[in-house]
Amino acid sequence: MVDSTLRLAVGVMGNAASLLLYATPVLTFRTVLRRKSIGEFSSIPYILALLNCLLYTWYGLPVVSNRWENLPVVTINGVGIILELSFIFIYICFAPTRRKVAVAGATTTVALVFSIFAIISALVFHDHQHRKMFIGSIGVVASVAMYGSPLVAVRQVIKTKSVEFMPFHLSLFSFLASSLWMAYGLLSCDLFLASPNLVGSPLGILQLLLYCIYRKRGGVMEEPNNEDEEKGCTVNIHERQKQKQSERSDI
Numbered sequence: 001m002v003d004s005t006l007r008l009a010v011g012v013m014g015n016a017a018s019l020l021l022y023a024t025p026v027l028t029f030r031t032v033l034r035r036k037s038i039g040e041f042s043s044i045p046y047i048l049a050l051l052n053c054l055l056y057t058w059y060g061l062p063v064v065s066n067r068w069e070n071l072p073v074v075t076i077n078g079v080g081i082i083l084e085l086s087f088i089f090i091y092i093c094f095a096p097t098r099r100k101v102a103v104a105g106a107t108t109t110v111a112l113v114f115s116i117f118a119i120i121s122a123l124v125f126h127d128h129q130h131r132k133m134f135i136g137s138i139g140v141v142a143s144v145a146m147y148g149s150p151l152v153a154v155r156q157v158i159k160t161k162s163v164e165f166m167p168f169h170l171s172l173f174s175f176l177a178s179s180l181w182m183a184y185g186l187l188s189c190d191l192f193l194a195s196p197n198l199v200g201s202p203l204g205i206l207q208l209l210l211y212c213i214y215r216k217r218g219g220v221m222e223e224p225n226n227e228d229e230e231k232g233c234t235v236n237i238h239e240r241q242k243q244k245q246s247e248r249s250d251i
Contacts, residue, residue: 003187006187007184007187007188008072010180010183010184010187011071011072011073011184012072013180014072014076014177014180014181014183014184015072015075015076017173017176017177017180018076018080018177018181019076019079020169020173020176020177021170021173021174021176021177022049022076022079022080022083022084023083024167024169024170024173025046025083025087027167028041029087029090029091032090032091032094033090033094036094037094038091038094038095038099041091042152043088043091043095043099043102043103043106044152045146046084046087046088046091047084047088047103047106047107047110048142048145048146049080049084049146050080050081050084050085050088050107050110051110051113051114051142051146052077052080052139052142052143052145052146053077053078053080053081053084054077054081054110054111054114055114055117055135055138055139055142056073056077056139056143057073057074057077057078057080057081058114058117058118058121058135059073059132059135059136059139059192060072060073060074060077061074063121063122063131064121064128064131064132064135065128065132066128069188070188070190070193072184073193088103088107091103092104117134117135117138118135120134121134121135132192133192135192136190136191136192136193137192139192139196140192140195140196143196143197143199143200144196144199147174147178147196147197147199147200147203148199148203151203153166153207154166154206154207154210157210157211157214158210161214162214163210163211163214163215166207166210166211168208168211168215170207171204171207171208171211172204172208174200174203174204174207175201175204175205175207175208176204177200178197178200178201178203178204179197179201179204181193181194181197181200182194182197182198182200182201185197
């Protein structure tokens with residue numbers, strides 16, 4: 001009873017941390033909507049996250065798992081599907097034509113691949129154990145790929161010595177979600193839930209360490225606001241006037 005209560009509590013906390021993690025791109029796409037351009041943002045993390053959410057939603061449903069033993073897994077990944085599809089839709093709306101086609105094609109491929117895996121698991125395997133092994137193994141690969149996608153940002157941070165493209169809250173929520181789901185998987189004696197987070201948790205720690213290192217070096221790039229620009233223009237005007245006055249006095 002105590003173990004099941006603790007497991008449920010960890011699952012609820014994992015849901016909260018994962019919700020914050022999945023909702024983090026809202027800040028990114030607010031910028032996209034304001035600028036009406038995707039800029040240098042990549043769609044790969046959202047497509048990989050969509051595949052991961054699809055697989056683990058299916059994994060937690062009674063078709064694969066035993067009854068509703070993994071209900072927390074179903075709820076958070078179901079929400080994740082909605083969020084990731086929303087982000088991908090916005091990305092496609094404001095992407096150049098070539099990227100629109102590429103992202104739409106990649107998203108369609110992910111949906112087809114998931115559908116094939118789901119049909120195979122439901123029709124070929126006839127017990128929960130084998131279905132969990134099949135979908136869980138594929139889910140581990142998808143999760144490792146999803147958690148590995150921030151390595152691109154890590155490389156950019158080391159190269160530019162700037163944490164502009166690796167926000168602190170994203171790294172923090174990634175670490176918390178990975179650690180809590182790892183604990184949930186271990187309490188459930190489910191390696192298919194715990195093992196991917198054995199990769200995600202250390203990667204989250206790495207991102208936090210890099211943030212601390214390069215944040216202290218002043219690596220965060222800030223955009224000048226309108227007031228600063230106006231002040232800069234005023235200073236330039238005064239400097240030009242002084243130069244003209246000095247030139248006239250010399251003459």
